[in-house]
Amino acid sequence: MWIDIWDGRPFAGAKIALILGTEILVYRRDDRPDIPFPGLWDLPGGGRETDESPADCALRETHEEFGLIIEPERIVWQRRYPSWSGTGAAAYFCAAPLLPVEVEKIRFGSEGTDWTLMPVEWFIAHQQAVPHLQERVFDYLRSAENSPVQQ
Template sequence: MTGSDYQSFDGAKLALFCGDSILVYKRDQREDIPYPGLLDLPGGGREGSESPQSCVLRELNEEFSLVLSPEQLSKGQLYTIEFNGLPGYFFTANLAPAEQTKIRLGEEGQYWQFMPVTDFIRRADAISHLQQMVEAYWLQQQ
């Protein structure tokens, strides 16, 4: 997929599962960023003309030092990002338990953790539209 193969988008997010748990991180507590202090998923803003897959894989590597192949990602689902109204992409992937040892938090975020998917969906301190995306996906898998 090249930059001309899809419409303009703002960024991409990844629900990365390990069994019944999902990788989340607590955003920095800064007023100059969207959703300060809330639980978030890997991913972020598009750079240049990168594809949705390239965007989410780059962000995963920058944020958690994890490298996945495009083939490990689900087909991206387009959604509207609440804070700016631009479309974004939502992907899912699975991580083997042994791969968790490779995770290293990058320069953003206070901490990371794997938490039960059902806990993430119910948390009051998580980004709501991402909770909705995860819940819809999770219910389809049950």
């Protein structure tokens, strides 16, 4: 059973690892100089809007970016992290299982150039993945008894 750890403190945004077996849902960021991490592999999520909780933020972004509706109760892990830049508000990282039927329902949005299911180990080691998200996925796997979310 998922327990929301958010204590009401402000935060900048939230990302989510959606895992199907041993694969993770990723997308390649647009290759533009005006955004952080241009052209790198990224995870669903983004900036907080209004008074959203971390789960609400990550799941709204997942819907906007992939057309998927994930219920908050499916989140199996959540942790607060300091800002990746070393400045500003903290961010949250969540993990939830991705269902095979949801992969068929993906409708990729307007952010990024393409998406894929990538082996989790590849994402963690990939030279073109967002570095702080690689660390957070590794943290999740280590805390989840060294295994991805299973279906």
